[in-house]
Amino acid sequence: MSHRLLTAITRSIARPSRRIVVGAIRSSSTCNDPKHSKQPHFPCVDAHAARESRLAASISSSSPDQSQSGPEPPYARPNPASYHTYHHPSPLPLAYYPTPLPSFNIAYESWGTLSPSKDNVILLHTGLSASSHAASTPLNPADGWWEKFIGPGKALDTNQFFIICTNVLGGCYGSTGPSSIEPATGKPWATRFPILSIFDMINAQFCLLDHLGIKKLYASVGCSMGAMQSLAAGWLHPERVGKIVSISGTARSSPSAVAMRFAQRSVLMADPNWNHGFYYDGLPPHTGMKLARQIATITYRSGPEWDQRFSRKLRPLPETDLPAPGFPRTPALCPDFLIETYLDHQGEQFCLKYDANSLIYISKAMDLFDMTLPTLKSLNLKTSSPSSTQNGVNPDAQQHKTSHSKSHPPPVNPPPHLSDLAAGMAPLAHIPTLVLGVQSDILFTVEQQRELADALRMSGNENVSYYELGGVWGHDTFLIDVLNVGGAIRGFLS
Amino acid sequence: MSHRLLTAITRSIARPSRRIVVGAIRSSSTCNDPKHSKQPHFPCVDAHAARESRLAASISSSSPDQSQSGPEPPYARPNPASYHTYHHPSPLPLAYYPTPLPSFNIAYESWGTLSPSKDNVILLHTGLSASSHAASTPLNPADGWWEKFIGPGKALDTNQFFIICTNVLGGCYGSTGPSSIEPATGKPWATRFPILSIFDMINAQFCLLDHLGIKKLYASVGCSMGAMQSLAAGWLHPERVGKIVSISGTARSSPSAVAMRFAQRSVLMADPNWNHGFYYDGLPPHTGMKLARQIATITYRSGPEWDQRFSRKLRPLPETDLPAPGFPRTPALCPDFLIETYLDHQGEQFCLKYDANSLIYISKAMDLFDMTLPTLKSLNLKTSSPSSTQNGVNPDAQQHKTSHSKSHPPPVNPPPHLSDLAAGMAPLAHIPTLVLGVQSDILFTVEQQRELADALRMSGNENVSYYELGGVWGHDTFLIDVLNVGGAIRGFLS
Incomplete structure (x- = not known):
């Protein structure tokens, strides 16, 4: 048994057993249990220890080969045959x-057929935790995270376009990230992995495009963090991006x-694991991950949705x-x-x-992520724009003009950062851009969507299409609302 | 050294030392540190272990008397001379x-002078974590949590009123709660303490009022959870409550x-401590408490406030x-x-x-907390209303009338629960009520304020004063906005 494996098992077993001993001491102190309640039980808390024990058991039963790198959750054992690298x-x-x-891998998948002139490419960017598997493929027939949006006649029409989706740099589904081996x-x-910028992710993606011989994208499309990437692609390579789609994103977090x-991050980093x-040679911080996802889920949906979906309903109780x-x-604390x-x-x-x-x-x-000019100037970035200066910033950017039409009046009393944002976004002034947001989104608020559209227009972009959606699905609308999100994208791309 | 103390020290020291050993193993494995970054440091995470060590040290240096009940955070050593019990x-x-x-204690403080006929009493209810110390007193000259709202000529005018504030049942500042000794x-x-209802808290407070010989309140006043209590007081004792003030509350969570x-609760209960x-005979879950408070703070303020107050500013770095x-x-993960x-x-x-x-x-x-009629019917509650049925529910409650004026039209397409809420709130129909909410509140949303006012009016209450405040302070507005919150209360009470 390797030293790593031994350490992992020792760590994993130490905590649950300590819990059990402490619990035993406590229960002996409550033998005079009052009339009120039985000895309290907390299945929601015990679930963490039970998961820990299951993971520890999976180590000790793992093969010697697997044990070399510790017990690995499913994401760390992807099937490389199910995507391209x-x-x-x-x-x-x-x-x-x-x-x-020093070097890196990018995992990617594609749908549709690349035209002989390679001019029908859509680069699709993912949200935070999604993989390159946006839709089913012959290599991986499972449904993808945007299954209903990709295919013949769909929002991203595979009869017309060749769609590429990558796993982001920093991710864990085949692209290089903190879980990868450092050469x-x-x-x-x-955590010796460097902290990344959204722009770094784009630069890695364009290395892939270079490799594939794709000189210019028909469109750069993304939702949530993918929308940030979509904008960053246009900024770094304005001559290589034909259109930009930003759904529920922002240019400035x-x-x-x-x-x-x-x-x-705080609850995750506080997990002793x-x-x-x-x-990576022990047990992952699964409890911290669970708690983090609970918080994240609150930001992905909306109060009005939960009013409709759950209201104040209680879980059904077993008959006993x-x-x-x-x-x-009797209420429960779990x-x-x-x-x-x-x-x-x-x-x-x-x-x-x-x-x-x-x-x-x-x-x-x-x-x-922040596309205001002062922030962009402070970064180590280079754009492919011929009009850019050495540090990647257009010297004319400050002299922006506005392109507000009567139906889109310029903002009244714009905050100072809006001018900085317009200046920063000057390289995108010639790229037709769709900005779509959702009024019930509490993570990328509708105010941020308006800010983005305003900044683009103030930068001189005369081809900004702007939509706000109602509904109760909050930030996750882009995963659900095929009719409205899909329709806007389809109209904009055609 | 007591067994408890020994257990506590063993528990507290076991974790930090394990962390150090693991850390040492890791650092030896990273001697070939790459060019990118130094060995990563996480002061925000190490702060948890440092706090744990400080707490453990405070046990071992504590006097034998203190050690009998383990190391106690400051809340557990209140000065009983600073309030009444x-x-x-x-x-x-x-x-x-x-x-x-079986029995209980209630800690309380008071301001102003009780009139000979005891008819000038305002019962002030606290939010979740506040103590009875709403304002300074001769016994405790420190500022209270509502210092600017209580005093001569202030929103709660001590020239006119005798104001009582209690620590809630279930709390830890002198009233009976989970940290109290079970007889x-x-x-x-x-956690063998029974799960409480807001109504239980009110019943405990009215035992205190009985003890003080106070038959009827001039007003029941509260903010946040205190607003729930304020409404519950009117429901349980409609003949003993003259007016109700509900600031940033709700009748139905x-x-x-x-x-x-x-x-x-999840992050708190996941803390192994x-x-x-x-x-109580070991170390408290201080890390879980810190994480829980971080989440709570997000719900107490608002995005627009943070835009103004912090924008995207970074902490100043030391010159080194x-x-x-x-x-x-270089960004940091802390x-x-x-x-x-x-x-x-x-x-x-x-x-x-x-x-x-x-x-x-x-x-x-x-x-x-939920004042809809079906929920109220399911509880073990008794009201002092002569018109109430045995289980505390007015049989006429379903036949509510509406009292909407032209400036307050009845809601269009009211959801079904609004009728249930109006029916449940029928006992409050004759109590003048101030409902005040804040448009930037994400915890007790403005929609909930409107719901509360609508339900009261639908129950037949013709004396509902309703205000919405703007501003960016979110839920915490009631602690800050003396001019607007204080002014509305003062006007309503006079």
Whole structure:
């Protein structure tokens, strides 16, 4: 048994057994249990220890080969035959560091047929935790995360377009990220991985496009973080992006969105299993991941949806737990309302499906995203725009003109950062852009959608299509509303 | 050294030392550190272990007397001379259990002078984590949580009124709660304490009023959870409440508010120190409390406030950490944006000031609060209303009339629960009520304020004063906006 494996088992078993001993001491102190209640039970808390034990057991039963790198959640054992992988053997410059990333892999999938002139390509960008599997393929027939939006006659029409979706740099589904092996050490990068910018992700994607011989995209399309990437692609390579689609995104992360992602990173990093990010030869921080996903889920949907879907309904009780006739149902501190069981379930489903460090790094990249000119100037970025200066910023950017029509009047009393944003977005002034947002979105608020459209118009972009959707689905609308989201995209791309 | 103390020290020291050993193993594995980054440091995570060590050290240096009950955070060592305590020696019926609470204490403070006829009393209810110390007193000259609202000529005018504020049942500032000693066992109740209803809290308060010989309140006043209590007081004792003030409250907790409190309870209960609630002879779940407070703080303020206050500003770096000229600042995974340092600070300040079990129990009581008739009927409640039925529900409640004026038209397409709410609130139909809400509140949304006012009017209440405030302070507006919140209260009470 390897030293790593032994350490992992020791760590995993130490905690549950300590819990059990402590519990035993406590229960002996409550033998004079009062009339009120039985000894309290907390299945929602015990579930964490039970998961830990299952994971520990999976180590000890794993084959010697697997044990070399510790017990791995499913994401760490992807089937490389189910997607394509591009290996880039040379260094990638990074926005926040003088030293480049030595080399990297990008996992990708595609749909449709590449035209002989390679002019029908749509690059589709994912949200935070999605993989390249946006739709089913012959290599992987499982439904993808945007199954209903990709295909013949759909929003991204495979009769017309060749669609490429990558797993982002920093992710854990085949592209290089914190869980990947660092060439210099032969061990996982963990938190020695450099903090990424959304722009770094785009530069990695364009290395893939170069490899594929694709000179210009018909369109760059993305939702949520993918919308940030979509805008960043246009900024870095304005001559290589024909159209931009930004659904429920932003050009400048708001402090309230940073706050909500900070809360998720905090609970994750407080999980002792996280161990400063060096958990790849031990047990992953599954409890922190579950708690983080519960918080995230709150930001993905909306109060009005839950009013309709759950209201104040309680979970059904097993017959043995039903109160006696005429007595009220005793509440529980563990999930009791349906909204609680829903959040618990969402966390449970996700907690072993994604790498914790990838979540931390990618959510941080979202926080850092800011296309105001002063921020862009401070980064180590180069654009392919011929009009750009050495540091990638257009010197004419400050002298923006406005392109507001009567139906889109310029904002009254625009805040100072809006001018900075318009200046920063000047390279996108000639790219037709669709901005679509959702009024019930609490993560990328509708105010941010208006800000984005205003900044683009102030930068001189005369081809900004802007839509706001109603409905109660909040941020997740882009995953659900095929009719309205799909329709707007289809109209804009045609 | 007592067995408890020994257990506590063993538990507290076991974890930090394990962390250090694991860290040492890791650092030896990263001696071939790549060019990118130094060995990563996470001061925000190490702060948890450092706090744990400080707490453990405070045990071993504590006097034998203190050690009898383990290391206690400041809330558990209140100065009983700084407030009054009423001991109720007989049982208190409970809404969710057939068995009553055997006895209880209520801590309270007062301001102003009780009139000879005892007809000038305002009962002020607290929010979730506040104590009875709403304003300074001769016994405790420190500022209270509503210092600017209580005093001569202020919103609650001590020249005119005698104001009483209690610490709620279930709390940890002198009133009986999970940290109190259970008479039957001589040990802290912990999670064997019964789950409370807001109505139970009111019943305990009215035992105090009986003891003080106060037959009728001039007004019942509260903000946030205090607003729930204010409404519950009117429901249980419609003949004993002259006026009701509900600021940023609700008569029916929404699933989105339940979700946000569930997320807080989840991170708290996942802290291994929580130990199913039995931590009173060990170390408290201070990390879980910090994480829970970070989440709570997000719900107490608003995005627009943070846009104005923090925008995307970063924390100032010490000179030694500044980047070389021309190089970008390297981001950190620990708090870096001011919004992050703010949340971190709020969590740090709170994590030892309040009892974790009290937070869990009281937040649960808020989730459970629902004045719709079917829910009220299911509880074990009695009202003092002569028109009430045996189980506390007015049989005429369903036949409500509406009292909407032209400036307050009845709601269009009211959801079914609104009729149930109006029916449930029938006992309040004759009590003048002020409902005040804040448009930027994401916890008790403005839609909930409108729902409350609509339900009261539909129940036949012809004296509902309704105000909505703008501004960016969110839920916390009631603590800040003396001019508008204070003014509305003063006008309503006069």
